Amino acid sequence: MNMKNEAGSKDVPAAVREDSELVQILDAEGNVLPQASVPDISDRQLLELYETIKLARHFDQRAISFQRQGRLATYAPMTGQEGSQVATSLALAEQDWLFPTYREHAAKYAHGMDLVSLFEPLRGYRDGYAIPDDVNVMPEYIPIATQVPQAMGMAWGHKLQGKTDTAVLCHLGDGATSEGDFHEGLNFAGVFDVPAVFVCNNNQWAISVPRERQTASETIAEKAQAYGIDGVRVDGLDPLAVYKVASEALAKARNPGPGERRPTLIESVQYRFGAHTTADDPSVYRDESEEEAWRDRDPVDRIETYLYNEGILDSALESEIQDSIEQEVSEAIETAEQTEASPDNIVEHVYEDVPARLEEQRDELNRLREKYDEGAFSEVLE
Amino acid sequence: MSSTASTQTQQNAQSLTLVEAIQDGLYTEMAQDDSVVVLGEDVGKNGGVFRATDQLYEEFGEDRVIDTPLAEAGIIGASIGLAQTGMKPVPEMQFMGFMYPAFDQIVSHAARLRSRSQGQYSVPMVIRAPYGGGIRAPEHHSESKEAFFVHEPGLKVVSPSTPYDAKGLLAASIHDPDPVIFLEPKLIYRAFREDVPTKPYEVSLNEAAIRREGSDISVYTWGAMTRPALIAAENLHQSHDIDVEVIDLRTLSPLDIETITESFKKTGRAAIVHEAPKTGGLGAEIATTIQEEALVHQEAPIKRIAGFDAPMPLHSLEDYYLPQAVRIQDGIRETVDF
Ligand SMILES: Cc1ncc(C[n+]2csc(CCOP(=O)(O)OP(=O)(O)O)c2C)c(N)n1
Numbered sequence: 001m002n003m004k005n006e007a008g009s010k011d012v013p014a015a016v017r018e019d020s021e022l023v024q025i026l027d028a029e030g031n032v033l034p035q036a037s038v039p040d041i042s043d044r045q046l047l048e049l050y051e052t053i054k055l056a057r058h059f060d061q062r063a064i065s066f067q068r069q070g071r072l073a074t075y076a077p078m079t080g081q082e083g084s085q086v087a088t089s090l091a092l093a094e095q096d097w098l099f100p101t102y103r104e105h106a107a108k109y110a111h112g113m114d115l116v117s118l119f120e121p122l123r124g125y126r127d128g129y130a131i132p133d134d135v136n137v138m139p140e141y142i143p144i145a146t147q148v149p150q151a152m153g154m155a156w157g158h159k160l161q162g163k164t165d166t167a168v169l170c171h172l173g174d175g176a177t178s179e180g181d182f183h184e185g186l187n188f189a190g191v192f193d194v195p196a197v198f199v200c201n202n203n204q205w206a207i208s209v210p211r212e213r214q215t216a217s218e219t220i221a222e223k224a225q226a227y228g229i230d231g232v233r234v235d236g237l238d239p240l241a242v243y244k245v246a247s248e249a250l251a252k253a254r255n256p257g258p259g260e261r262r263p264t265l266i267e268s269v270q271y272r273f274g275a276h277t278t279a280d281d282p283s284v285y286r287d288e289s290e291e292e293a294w295r296d297r298d299p300v301d302r303i304e305t306y307l308y309n310e311g312i313l314d315s316a317l318e319s320e321i322q323d324s325i326e327q328e329v330s331e332a333i334e335t336a337e338q339t340e341a342s343p344d345n346i347v348e349h350v351y352e353d354v355p356a357r358l359e360e361q362r363d364e365l366n367r368l369r370e371k372y373d374e375g376a377f378s379e380v381l382e
Numbered sequence: 383m384s385s386t387a388s389t390q391t392q393q394n395a396q397s398l399t400l401v402e403a404i405q406d407g408l409y410t411e412m413a414q415d416d417s418v419v420v421l422g423e424d425v426g427k428n429g430g431v432f433r434a435t436d437q438l439y440e441e442f443g444e445d446r447v448i449d450t451p452l453a454e455a456g457i458i459g460a461s462i463g464l465a466q467t468g469m470k471p472v473p474e475m476q477f478m479g480f481m482y483p484a485f486d487q488i489v490s491h492a493a494r495l496r497s498r499s500q501g502q503y504s505v506p507m508v509i510r511a512p513y514g515g516g517i518r519a520p521e522h523h524s525e526s527k528e529a530f531f532v533h534e535p536g537l538k539v540v541s542p543s544t545p546y547d548a549k550g551l552l553a554a555s556i557h558d559p560d561p562v563i564f565l566e567p568k569l570i571y572r573a574f575r576e577d578v579p580t581k582p583y584e585v586s587l588n589e590a591a592i593r594r595e596g597s598d599i600s601v602y603t604w605g606a607m608t609r610p611a612l613i614a615a616e617n618l619h620q621s622h623d624i625d626v627e628v629i630d631l632r633t634l635s636p637l638d639i640e641t642i643t644e645s646f647k648k649t650g651r652a653a654i655v656h657e658a659p660k661t662g663g664l665g666a667e668i669a670t671t672i673q674e675e676a677l678v679h680q681e682a683p684i685k686r687i688a689g690f691d692a693p694m695p696l697h698s699l700e701d702y703y704l705p706q707a708v709r710i711q712d713g714i715r716e717t718v719d720f
Binding site: 073074102121123124125126142143144175176178179180181206207208209213214215279280284285341343345346347350355357358361362364365368371372376377378 | 427451454456480691700703709712
């Protein structure tokens with residue numbers, strides 16, 4: 001499966017250039033590399049991959065601008081990382097489970113969450129964390145790496161119950177590989193040989209701390225070896241390569257061949273083009289020129305070029321897709337902006353039934369709300 | 383030295399926000415004592431996500447202002463080890479809500495190495511962590527769980543409510559021979575300025591501050607809640623001629639029991655204001671202490687005005703969760719009118 005990386009030019013980012021075992025299908029422009037084997041996907045699926053990646057890019061730009069207008073709170077952008085997010089989700093079967101972080105907006109959407117729900121938490125409402133019954137996505141994980149042992153546990157539960165047709169895919173960042181939870185989760189995954197795929201979105205940065213300061217090992221994928229599971233490095237800005245690697249890992253998780261282990265750690269080598277969150281200023285800690293080299297490998301452009309080359313996409317279809325994406329995102333924002341929550345929500349869903357004491361606390365608040373106007377409640381912020 | 387110091391009212395003081403005072407405090411201590419090192423996630427080149435360590439990396443270099451891997455247990459465990467070599471680590475936990483991976487290192491080891499070794503080893507370090515709500519932050523970024531640490535013998539817990547205290551309490555914490563959890567109320571990181579001496583000074587870890595004198599009721603609070611408590615006191619003074627004494631505890635463990643009880647003996651009534659969930663919060667400890675020490679002076683039930691026994695909601699509802707001046711006023715009146 002792995003092939004030698006062809007690229008040798010000095011403009012290629014070091015993390016990609018120095019890789020001997022990086023899975024790639026498309027070159028920086030989007031042309032198929034000489035020895036690459038394109039995964040077997042229909043034109044319809046390829047278009048879906050493209051459309052979803054495009055939508056993710058547009059969603060991201062809108063979210064950033066809404067945040068600047070004060071219409072959303074802190075947002076974690078994904079520009080540059082959409083290709084990997086979408087490709088890993090499209091590799092999932094419907095019954096598979098997804099464990100996302102706070103950055104996996106597109107991965108969640110591609111596995112069945114609607115766009116409105118993605119905006120709601122950013123508007124300060126928990127509603128968007130509610131998951132429809134037919135969607136197998138966990139609410140996003142904000143404390144770093146905590147999802148790793150949990151994803152392992154779910155996969156283990158499925159295995160113990162003989163349900164190995166269901167795989168679990170768990171996202172994490174390169175920073176997350178420093179936490180104890182990462183090591184404990186992967187160690188369990190190896191020991192209990194569970195149907196799980198861990199995708200480390202190595203975007204080179206954990207806020208201001210570079211990948212080199214998270215680990216002294218040369219790659220993240222090689223850590224898999226210590227846990228007795230498989231490790232794969234893939235060009236995370238190449239959606240076709242990510243799709244291929246994720247599909248193969250998921251197939252193996254469900255049904256390993258002789259001598260194969262179920263779990264895989266995929267290191268998806270990418271770059272965070274923008275800020276860590278809208279509260280972050282990357283110019284304080286990194287050089288813009290670094291970003292430029294990665295920009296040349298933009299996943300949106302690469303998949304677009306590939307589809308043009310294959311005759312699957314033309315400019316008429318491209319603008320049709322763009323229009324429908326823009327409409328879908330605007331509608332989602334409009335709907336999300338109509339979301340309102342009563343302060344009663346504070347006490348809901350803490351337990352199945354609201355305990356008497358908590359009910360008293362809610363009643364006390366409601367008495368105050370009747371007595372004073374709503375403005376009185378923001379006084380603490382002044 | 384502090385990059386943002388503005389109106390220089392006196393030569394020996396500068397007008398600083400609370401977070402600038404912390405930065406100034408760190409600078410002052412690091413300049414005086416080579417053994418003081420700052421370590422944590424994003425504290426170096428980035429100067430901290432709240433800029434509390436701004437300029438320190440440039441000033442003291444990467445061996446004293448250390449960007450670590452993203453690993454809270456590692457940061458605190460390593461700090462315990464560093465402290466054994468005579469260094470004075472000041473680790474930062476980026477948010478209190480992300481301290482839990484380090485909880486084991488803090489409570490099982492930092493807190494008890496002294497007692498375990500019968501005084502042979504100690505862990506002089508200061509764990510800084512921004513805490514509390516009100517800044518429209520995502521989930522987990524608004525935690526106020528000081529009670530976890532107050533409950534652990536061997537730790538000291540400090541929370542400043544003014545820039546002056548922030549620098550002085552930080553100095554006292556750094557000079558303290560025991561591990562200190564230094565909780566920074568991020569809601570008021572930049573809410574106001576105050577004159578802060580440029581020279582080194584300490585604010586004692588044993589003394590609560592009486593922020594407003596009064597004779598009708600004692601209100602006990604700390605951190606970001608000190609401000610709405612003072613607003614409530616002022617409003618009640620004007621509207622109902624109620625004279626509220628406001629006590630800012632400053633050090634949450636050990637508590638300044640003398641100041642707490644002396645005030646109660648004078649007023650006979652008490653309300654405790656904290657943003658942490660009510661059940662099992664520090665309010666319960668203060669109320670019981672008052673009853674143990676001064677029951678005969680009590681004229682009304684002791685009131686707790688606190689956060690809900692529910693997770694902090696996302697930002698659209700967080701104003702309803704935090705004790706606001708109106709809620710504090712109502713609670714005080716209920717107690718005074720009992
Ligand atoms: C346990 C914990 N510690 C600290 C934080 C604060 N924090 C949020 S994101 C982040 C960096 C994460 O980097 P990485 O894992 O590489 O993921 P990325 O954000 O780059 O996608 C940090 C330190 C947190 N959320 N959880």
